[in-house]
Amino acid sequence: MIFCLTFEIGIWDFLIIMSARHLSRSIVLQNLFAWDFNKEEQKDIKEIVSYNVLNFGQGLYKTDFIYDLTNGILNKIKDLDEIIKKAAPEWPIEQIAMIDRNVLRIGLYELLFSAEKEVPPKVAINEAIELAKTFGGDASGKFVNGVLGTVYKEVKKDDKV
Numbered sequence: 001m002i003f004c005l006t007f008e009i010g011i012w013d014f015l016i017i018m019s020a021r022h023l024s025r026s027i028v029l030q031n032l033f034a035w036d037f038n039k040e041e042q043k044d045i046k047e048i049v050s051y052n053v054l055n056f057g058q059g060l061y062k063t064d065f066i067y068d069l070t071n072g073i074l075n076k077i078k079d080l081d082e083i084i085k086k087a088a089p090e091w092p093i094e095q096i097a098m099i100d101r102n103v104l105r106i107g108l109y110e111l112l113f114s115a116e117k118e119v120p121p122k123v124a125i126n127e128a129i130e131l132a133k134t135f136g137g138d139a140s141g142k143f144v145n146g147v148l149g150t151v152y153k154e155v156k157k158d159d160k161v
Helices: 002-037 045-056 064-075 077-087 098-113 121-135 140-157
Strands: none
Touching: 002 045, 002 064, 002 098, 002 121, 045 064, 064 077, 064 098, 077 098, 077 140, 098 121, 098 140, 121 140
């Protein structure tokens, strides 16, 4: 009986963590979108993140993931954009919808720069696809899947993932 109770609590904790991570990625997407949209004004990313955590992250007991992921992406944004250009050469980066562009940045960052134990490659890809389906246009999920799938195959071929 105790084993079952522990097992159920373990599953519940796991689901809460995964749900919190999904919400956190949604907030990261909002951060990147606001930063991208206001690029000319050079809005402070700390101000954007604080605002979004306060207004959309209620109930999250840990927000480090949001700050770390947002800052990690912005620190690697040139590298990420180069990878997008190579993986989707028929789509100039400026012509990719802002939501799709930022979803790709999240997915690529987690795929290439996060520890595999923390974010397995298939989780990174699936989470990005879900963000694209939720916040993007009709074809966003397929587009994100195609670009991330291309990068994953290439990286896997090179034994980097």
